[in-house]
Amino acid sequence: MNSSSRSTYSYWFLTPALLVYGGLFLLPTVISFFFSMTRWTLTDWNFTGFDNFMTFFTEPSLAIGFKNTLVYAVVTCGLKVILGFLFGAFLCGEWRTRGYLRAVLFFPNLLSTIAVGVTFNSLMHPTHGLINVALATLGIAGPDWLGDVHIALLSVAFVDVWKGVGMATVIYIAGIMSIPTHYYEALMIDGGNAYHKLRFITLPLSRPAMNSVIILSFIGGLRSFDLVWTMTKGGPGFTTDLIASIIYKQYSGGFYGLATAGNVILFIVVSILAVPLQRLLTKREVEL
Amino acid sequence: MKRKPLKAAIEIFAVLITVVVFLVPFAYVILTSMKNPSEASQMDLSLPAKWLFVENYGAVLRAQNGMVLRAFFNSTLITALSILALIVVCAMSGYVLERRSNKITNLVTFLVLAGLMIPPSVVTTIWALKGMGLYKTIPGIVLIEVALSFPFSAILYKNFMVSIPRELDEAALIDGCSGWRLFSKIIFPLLQPVTATVIVLSAVGIFNDFTNPLYFLPGAKNATVQLTLYNFMSMYVTNWNLLFADVVLISIPPLVLFVFFNRQIVAGMTAGSVKS
Numbered sequence: 001m002n003s004s005s006r007s008t009y010s011y012w013f014l015t016p017a018l019l020v021y022g023g024l025f026l027l028p029t030v031i032s033f034f035f036s037m038t039r040w041t042l043t044d045w046n047f048t049g050f051d052n053f054m055t056f057f058t059e060p061s062l063a064i065g066f067k068n069t070l071v072y073a074v075v076t077c078g079l080k081v082i083l084g085f086l087f088g089a090f091l092c093g094e095w096r097t098r099g100y101l102r103a104v105l106f107f108p109n110l111l112s113t114i115a116v117g118v119t120f121n122s123l124m125h126p127t128h129g130l131i132n133v134a135l136a137t138l139g140i141a142g143p144d145w146l147g148d149v150h151i152a153l154l155s156v157a158f159v160d161v162w163k164g165v166g167m168a169t170v171i172y173i174a175g176i177m178s179i180p181t182h183y184y185e186a187l188m189i190d191g192g193n194a195y196h197k198l199r200f201i202t203l204p205l206s207r208p209a210m211n212s213v214i215i216l217s218f219i220g221g222l223r224s225f226d227l228v229w230t231m232t233k234g235g236p237g238f239t240t241d242l243i244a245s246i247i248y249k250q251y252s253g254g255f256y257g258l259a260t261a262g263n264v265i266l267f268i269v270v271s272i273l274a275v276p277l278q279r280l281l282t283k284r285e286v287e288l
Numbered sequence: 289m290k291r292k293p294l295k296a297a298i299e300i301f302a303v304l305i306t307v308v309v310f311l312v313p314f315a316y317v318i319l320t321s322m323k324n325p326s327e328a329s330q331m332d333l334s335l336p337a338k339w340l341f342v343e344n345y346g347a348v349l350r351a352q353n354g355m356v357l358r359a360f361f362n363s364t365l366i367t368a369l370s371i372l373a374l375i376v377v378c379a380m381s382g383y384v385l386e387r388r389s390n391k392i393t394n395l396v397t398f399l400v401l402a403g404l405m406i407p408p409s410v411v412t413t414i415w416a417l418k419g420m421g422l423y424k425t426i427p428g429i430v431l432i433e434v435a436l437s438f439p440f441s442a443i444l445y446k447n448f449m450v451s452i453p454r455e456l457d458e459a460a461l462i463d464g465c466s467g468w469r470l471f472s473k474i475i476f477p478l479l480q481p482v483t484a485t486v487i488v489l490s491a492v493g494i495f496n497d498f499t500n501p502l503y504f505l506p507g508a509k510n511a512t513v514q515l516t517l518y519n520f521m522s523m524y525v526t527n528w529n530l531l532f533a534d535v536v537l538i539s540i541p542p543l544v545l546f547v548f549f550n551r552q553i554v555a556g557m558t559a560g561s562v563k564s
Contacts (some may be wrong), residue, residue, distance in 0.1 A: 008457065008466055009388040013380040014396060017438060020377060024435035025408055026399060028416050032409035042415055095299050104306045106554065110542040112496035114514050115535045118521060119317055122528055128331040130316060162309070170554050223407045226498045230518070247410065251503070256411045263409040274405055 029267070036261035045257070052261035062262075065243045068153055069269070072228075072242055073221030075157045080168040080217045081210060087165065088172025088209075089202050102173075106166035113163070117230030120159045121146070146232055149239045156231050156240055160224065168213045175209025176202055211281040219274050223266070243269065321345075321532035328529035344533045348520075355508065356516050356534065363512045366426060367494045370433040371487055374441055377434060378486065379479055382445025383471055387457070397446070403439035410503050417504060429505045433494050441486045444556075448482045449475075485556030488549045492542045513538040 036052055038045040056062045091102055108116065123130050124145035132142030145155040183201050192200070225244035228234065234241035234249065241249075247262035312333070320328050321344060323336040349356050385393050385400075413432070414423060422428030452475065460470050498514040505512065511519070517534050524531045546553060 008461065008470065009384045010467065011384070011392070013384040013471065016377045017381040017442065018396075020373075020431055020435045021400075021403070021438045023420070024413060024416055024431055025403055025438075028409050028412035029406065031415075032412045035412055035415075040411075042411075042418065090302070095302075097299060097303055101302060101306060103550065104310050107543065107546060108310065110492055110496075110546045110553075111539050112498060112514050112517075112542070114498045114517050115539050118517060118531055118535055119313055122320075122331055122532075123313060123316070125331055128329070130312070130331065130333065133332070219405055230498075230521070244407070248502075251411055260409060260411045263407065263411070266407050267409070270405055270407065 032260050032263055036264040038257045040257040052258045061238045062246055064238050065241050065246045069242045072157050073218055076160045076221045077217040079161045080165050081213050083165050084168025084172050084213055087169040088176055092176045105169055108163045109166050113226040114230045116163050117227055121231055147236055149236050152232055153240045156228050160227055171213050172209050175206040179205045215278050222270050317532045317535055320528055321536050323529045325527050325529055344529050348530050348533045359511045359513045359516045363495055366429055367491055369430045370494050371490050373434045374437055374490055375483055378441040378445050381442045382449055383475055386446045386449035400439045400442055424507055432500055432504050437490055444482050452478050484552055488552050489556050
């Protein structure tokens with residue numbers, strides 16, 4: 001088997017992948033560690049040590065990206081995990097409009113981020129926007145969603161959840177559907193009610209699905225760029241700037257070394273947050 | 289029996305919420321796209337005095353010498369070429385990575401899994417593309433899309449390979465079918481369900497991609513549909529009607545796919561996440 005496996009499953013099958021993925025993802029990632037320590041014009045470079053990193057941590061307009069990125073990732077991830085679970089559990093029930101509800105919750109996933117951003121820019125307009133007009137009829141004075149420094153980031157995070165919660169929901173539905181029905185039957189015989197079902201069966205047994213949602217949406221939140229860029233371009237001031245949007249700004253300003261340092265930082269942030277998180281979650285999954 | 293009315297009330301409530309949260313914005317975009325500029329700037333849900341469907345959509349399609357039409361052509365071409373390459377590259381890798389397990393393939397699998405998490409380093413990727421002479425070209429962006437979609441699709445193929453019995457390979461080997469023919473004639477046809485998933489998911493993902501064309505395909509000549517909307521944002525600051533007409537135009541292809549392949553899209557998106 002061994003010699004035949006060598007010729008049958010030849011490494012040649014991997015070469016196209018290694019050329020494309022290696023040349024345009026792995027190699028640039030490795031090289032980025034070097035160029036992050038330079039002042040770089042793409043043709044010419046000067047070695048500057050850790051200067052770029054120091055700039056990132058000390059320049060307030062850059063350092064704010066760490067806090068914003070973390071807030072954005074935690075808020076979007078948290079809301080998707082909780083709402084996705086509630087919607088998923090609800091949509092696993094017997095409802096006449098279940099097909100409609102699932103479809104309507106999912107379709108924003110298929111819209112492009114930029115189309116969603118443009119739409120909400122208009123809906124969140126401080127005076128004419130539909131959201132504030134609707135709030136006004138209820139007697140509530142709506143805030144300037146994207147112009148107020150205290151809530152602009154949360155407003156964008158809310159749109160992110162609007163677009164992405166359907167994805168979390170379908171992952172939960174897949175997980176909840178795979179729970180054997182006899183657990184629920186046993187609970188009914190013991191006199192449990194709907195809350196008990198949700199709390200003691202659906203919640204603990206949809207754990208693998210929940211872990212997927214946590215990891216996917218947390219990493220997605222850390223890497224997020226296009227929605228913020230479409231809606232606020234990092235403003236007002238730098239209050240909605242994420243690491244990824246700062247990278248884009250430095251890149252368009254021609255600060256290639258600094259932009260690359262930003263990418264290295266994002267690489268490190270994702271690794272030190274997401275990798276241990278995944279370890280922790282899968283470990284607890286096995287213990288169940 | 290007492291619960292029936294309560295259940296109905298909950299369901300009506302849920303439907304009302306989705307109408308407000310999801311369908312009203314949808315209706316708002318479509319209505320606004322057919323108004324005149326001053327009606328559109330009111331940003332309300334009223335019906336347009338005159339339905340300017342032909343006028344507004346025509347204006348968007350004619351803008352900047354038919355930039356939107358050219359962008360549709362570019363985006364379609366990029367999406368189609370990327371999908372073709374992606375299928376070949378990922379099916380071949382998934383096949384060997386699952387069938388052959390040793391230090392080398394385990395290392396490759398690890399590198400592929402890492403690609404699911406790690407964000408691409410943009411400027412060094414531009415540098416690499418320039419080195420290949422492919423920066424700002426259609427083949428260049430196609431290779432980028434393939435490289436960045438590779439981890440997810442390759443893992444889908446690898447996971448699916450588990451369900452194809454090795455006995456089949458051995459039987460084929462005994463009958464003298466080996467190497468490339470074994471893969472292309474016997475294994476690849478059996479991977480058809482994953483291939484369908486990869487086609488539908490990448491079609492939506494690559495057509496909707498904004499970030500990669502922004503970085504790797506700048507320039508008006510090569511605009512993709514998402515970039516046209518981005519450019520219109522600064523051009524049409526006061527013309528929400530035209531902006532929304534473009535939103536509707538570029539949202540049609542993915543929504544049409546959704547109508548026809550609803551099940552495959554949902555199943556495919558969850559398959560990757562729940563299994564691995």
